[in-house]
Amino acid sequence: MIQNERKWTYELIIEKIPPFKYLPRHFDVLAQLIIMAITGSAINYVFGLPFVSLVYGLWIIFVVILQSTIAIYYGPALRTLHPPINPVEKITFEKYREQMFDSKIILTIGLIIFIGGAGYFLTPSLGLKSFSGWLGGNLNPVLLVFVFLLWWDLAYRIGLGLYTTFLSFVKSIQLFSAAKLRGPMEYMPMVNIRTFIKVSLANILFGVVALLLLLPISGLGFRTGMDEILFAVTITYFLLVIILGSLAIGIVDAIPKLPPHINKLLRDSDFAYVGISVPFKFTHVTPVIFVFDGRSLYFATSKESQKLKDLKKNKKIAFLVDHRDPTESYNNEAILTLGRGKVYNFIETLIQGIRMLRVRHLFAQKYPRYMSAYKKNDKHVPLAWKTKPFISRQLIRVDPDRMIYWHGVKKIDISAAL
Amino acid sequence: MKTISQQKIPEEMLELLKKGIFAYLCTTDKRSWMPHIVTIFYVLDPNTQDIYFITSPTSKKYRNLLDYPRISLTIDERDVQNPFNNEGILVRGTAQSMYQFWSPELKLTLKAIEKDQRSIKFFTRYTAREDYEESERSLILRILSLFQQKYPQFLSTPGRDVEVVAGSLERVMVQLNISSISYWRGPKFKKFKMA
Numbered sequence: 291m292i293q294n295e296r297k298w299t300y301e302l303i304i305e306k307i308p309p310f311k312y313l314p315r316h317f318d319v320l321a322q323l324i325i326m327a328i329t330g331s332a333i334n335y336v337f338g339l340p341f342v343s344l345v346y347g348l349w350i351i352f353v354v355i356l357q358s359t360i361a362i363y364y365g366p367a368l369r370t371l372h373p374p375i376n377p378v379e380k381i382t383f384e385k386y387r388e389q390m391f392d393s394k395i396i397l398t399i400g401l402i403i404f405i406g407g408a409g410y411f412l413t414p415s416l417g418l419k420s421f422s423g424w425l426g427g428n429l430n431p432v433l434l435v436f437v438f439l440l441w442w443d444l445a446y447r448i449g450l451g452l453y454t455t456f457l458s459f460v461k462s463i464q465l466f467s468a469a470k471l472r473g474p475m476e477y478m479p480m481v482n483i484r485t486f487i488k489v490s491l492a493n494i495l496f497g498v499v500a501l502l503l504l505l506p507i508s509g510l511g512f513r514t515g516m517d518e519i520l521f522a523v524t525i526t527y528f529l530l531v532i533i534l535g536s537l538a539i540g541i542v543d544a545i546p547k548l549p550p551h552i553n554k555l556l557r558d559s560d561f562a563y564v565g566i567s568v569p570f571k572f573t574h575v576t577p578v579i580f581v582f583d584g585r586s587l588y589f590a591t592s593k594e595s596q597k598l599k600d601l602k603k604n605k606k607i608a609f610l611v612d613h614r615d616p617t618e619s620y621n622n623e624a625i626l627t628l629g630r631g632k633v634y635n636f637i638e639t640l641i642q643g644i645r646m647l648r649v650r651h652l653f654a655q656k657y658p659r660y661m662s663a664y665k666k667n668d669k670h671v672p673l674a675w676k677t678k679p680f681i682s683r684q685l686i687r688v689d690p691d692r693m694i695y696w697h698g699v700k701k702i703d704i705s706a707a708l
Numbered sequence: 709m710k711t712i713s714q715q716k717i718p719e720e721m722l723e724l725l726k727k728g729i730f731a732y733l734c735t736t737d738k739r740s741w742m743p744h745i746v747t748i749f750y751v752l753d754p755n756t757q758d759i760y761f762i763t764s765p766t767s768k769k770y771r772n773l774l775d776y777p778r779i780s781l782t783i784d785e786r787d788v789q790n791p792f793n794n795e796g797i798l799v800r801g802t803a804q805s806m807y808q809f810w811s812p813e814l815k816l817t818l819k820a821i822e823k824d825q826r827s828i829k830f831f832t833r834y835t836a837r838e839d840y841e842e843s844e845r846s847l848i849l850r851i852l853s854l855f856q857q858k859y860p861q862f863l864s865t866p867g868r869d870v871e872v873v874a875g876s877l878e879r880v881m882v883q884l885n886i887s888s889i890s891y892w893r894g895p896k897f898k899k900f901k902m903a
Contacts, residue, residue, distance in 0.1 A: 560788050565743035567736035572800040572887070573743055573780045575734035579791075608743040614730060628742055663790050 298450070299393050300358065301365055319359050326351045330440075337433045340426035346506040350440055356499045357447035364492040367485050372706070376476040378468040383482065386461045390454060390489075399453050400446035407445055408438060410519075420517040424506060451496030451531060458490050459534040462541040474551035475695075477707040483542060490538045497531030500524055546584060548707050552695060555625055556582040556611060564589065565608035566600045566631075574600055579660060580609075581652035587627065587688040588649050598633065598684055607631040607688050620698040629690040639685070649685065711899040717757055718900050721891050724797050725752045725759075728783035731799075733761070735772035735779050744768055748781070751854040759801065759884040760851045765808060770880055777803035779884070792894035801884040807848055808880045848881060 297305075304310040304318045313321055330351055334344045368390055374380050389395070411421040422429055425437065465486075469478065504510075507520045546553055565575040574596055578589040587609055591597045601607070608628055615621035639646050692705040712718060717725070733748045746769050750761040759781075763770050773779065784796025891898045 561786055563732040563734075563745050563782060565732075565734035565745040567734070567741050567743040569741050570778075572778045573734040573736050574798070575732055575743075575745060575780050575782045576798060577732075577782060577784050577786065577794075577796060604741050606740070606742045608734065608745045610732060610745040610747070612730075612732070612747050614747065622747075624747060626745060628744070659789050660791050663792060 297391060298361060298365060299397065300361060300446075319355055319362065322358065323351065323355045326354070326440075329436075333433065333436050337428055337430055339428055339433075343425055346424050347440070349502070349505055350444060353499060353502050354440070354443045354447060356502075357444075357451065357496060360492050360495050360499070361447070361450060364485075364489045367488055372479040372481055374476075374478045374482065376468065376472045376478070378471045379465060379476075379478055382461065382464045382468045386457070389457055396450055396453055397446070399449035400442070403449045404438075404442050404445035407441060411441075417517060417520065420507075420509070420515060420520070423509070423515055447496075448500065448527070451493060451500070452527070454489065455493040455496070455531045455534050455538075458486070458493060458538045462486070462490075462538040466541050466545055469545045472550055475549045475702065475704075477547065477549045477552075477704065478545065479706045480547060480708055481706070483545070483547070486542050487539050490535045490542070493538075494532055494535035497528045497535065500527050500531070548584075548693070549704060552625060552693070552704060552707075553582075553584065555613065555623065556587070559611045559613065561611075562587070562589070563610040563612070564597065565610070566597055566604065567606065568600045568603045571600075579653075579657055581649060581656055583645075583648065583652060586690070587629075588652075588685060589688070590653075590683045590685050593684050598686075601631045601633060601686065605631045609688050609690075622696070622698060624696045626694045626696075627688065627690045628692040628694075629688045632687040632689060634685045634687065646685070710897075711901060713901040713903045715903050717886070717889065718891075718898075720893075720898075721797050721889050721900060722752075724783055724785070724795065724891075725799075727785075731759075731761075731781040731783045733769060733779065733781045735769045736776055737768075737772050738775040744772055749855065749859055750781075751851060751858055753851065753854070757886060758804070759799065759886065760854070760881060761884070762855070762879050762881050765880045770806075770882075773803045773806070773882065779803060781884075795893045796891075798890040799884075799886055800888045801886045803882050804885045805883045806880050807844065807883075851881060 304322075309321060310318045327348060330347045331344065333339075334347060368387060374383055410417040412418060425433070465478075501524070503524050504521065507517050507524060509515045509517075548556070560579065561577050562580045563575055564578050565573060567573045576597065578591070580587055580589040582588075606628070607630065608626065610627075611625045613621075613623040634642070634646075690708050692703070693708060695702045695704055729749075730747050731750045732745055734743050734745050736743045746767075748761045748763070748769075750759050752759055778800075779802075780798060780800045782796060782798050784794065786796075787793035886902055888902060889900045891900065
């Protein structure tokens with residue numbers, strides 16, 4: 291029963307009411323489409339509506355079905371979230387989940403849109419002209435019941451999209467500030483971040499699908515006339531959802547992924563050891579200077595180096611950052627990252643221009659003396675040590691798959707933050 | 709790049725091997741060829757020029773070594789100010805013999821081992837022998853005393869060190885046969901091959 295608290299009314303309907311409850315989930319939407327399309331066509335025939343009404347009616351049904359598909363797609367994802375470790379983030383996330391499925395608010399918003407729309411359609415000085423145009427002038431009360439049923443389907447989903455977009459936007463800001471209260475080893479499991487981004491992408495899709503409504507609104511191809519107010523409302527809805535959805539993604543994306551202490555160690559450590567393994571050869575391990583951008587690790591190597599040749603055969607990399615206390619082994623700290631190495635070629639560097647500039651800036655900031663030492667001696671060193679990118683140096687990015695942290699003898703796997 | 713092929717490790721490389729406190733050992737998982745790096749304590753046997761380190765038989769590096777013994781380790785000295793002062797070696801070698809030993813005492817120190825050799829039971833996975841030859845027993849004790857000399861601060865506080873002797877019931881001593889060494893100092897490179 292607890293499960294049911296986190297479902298939308300629509301999902302409960304397709305689970306409980308025949309024929310949907312007998313169908314596998316994938317067919318629910320299809321069955322809904324077929325039933326609605328047949329009913330719509332029958333109504334069109336019975337009331338002798340013009341062809342344009344049939345086209346618009348089926349078109350709206352199609353929009354409703356698309357919206358349903360989106361909702362069914364991200365509803366289940368939200369139910370499998372892992373609780374974050376930091377209590378403030380945890381509360382924020384739990385609330386997000388609860389509010390996401392708050393049927394009272396969603397139905398209320400749907401109802402407001404429904405009533406507002408119905409009022410607009412039936413007011414002679416406002417939308418009645420377009421409305422009766424869509425129905426070929428036929429305003430039979432029985433027909434109106436069916437038309438408003440479809441309008442309710444649409445209004446409910448428009449409201450749902452608006453609500454989840456607003457909620458995700460507000461929550462992204464709350465999560466961002468909650469992340470600042472993390473303890474040194476606290477983090478948000480990456481699976482949550484991915485779900486959050488997925489939901490925001492679905493919200494954006496809601497906005498895009500709303501654009502389809504512009505066909506009947508503008509009366510394109512059927513000369514039913516353009517309804518300027520509805521046109522403006524739809525465009526506003528689209529822009530609002532797109533902007534808020536993108537902002538939510540951007541904000542959540544900017545939340546640090548790893549625990550603060552790990553972030554600090556990776557940013558501040560001067561050296562790392564890179565291990566590479568080519569099948570049936572000796573392994574290879576060498577020290578490097580590196581930078582960390584919050585997500586990936588970067589190091590540069592000579593074009594001539596063994597590392598580069600080996601990486602082309604096996605891109606798996608072990609990357610160790612190690613802090614040693616020569617007198618007290620209990621203070622030793624190490625982070626072992628296991629991941630894949632990505633060798634940037636010239637074209638990829640151009641495409642990733644901004645990222646590359648950032649990485650270069652990070653290097654210059656972290657190793658100012660190294661950079662000047664390289665420059666000063668540039669004429670006297672062999673080609674492999676020259677700093678010119680692409681002629682002698684190759685940038686390599688390490689995308690972490692697993693991360694293990696040791697403090698003394700204590701071992702913590704923090705892979706879930708990746 | 710210059711490659712020297714001889715039976716003795718060249719002086720500057722030997723110097724680093726003697727001076728180094730930590731080594732970064734890279735093993736690989738033969739099922740996925742995913743490399744793995746850990747920091748280890750090690751000693752160099754001056755007689756045979758083999759490297760020894762001690763680990764736990766449950767550790768990842770040991771499990772990797774059993775499946776695939778061709779490994780490498782790096783010992784280096786670094787200068788945060790100037791890369792031209794960086795000096796280091798990359799040692800490639802094969803894990804040759806592994807001597808597993810066990811003690812009923814949890815806090816095992818070299819002193820305790822020397823005092824009562826019967827408290828240690830050696831056994832090996834390869835030869836299915838329950839016990840070691842006298843020469844092997846003395847080799848292990850000799851290497852252990854090298855560890856004692858090199859890392860007195862860690863061995864003198866039993867139970868504190870995890871890598872060398874104490875802290876666990878079972879330990880494995882791994883003998884690494886050096887195949888080749890790459891040496892660098894600033895931008896200068898040199899390679900040595902065991903003849």
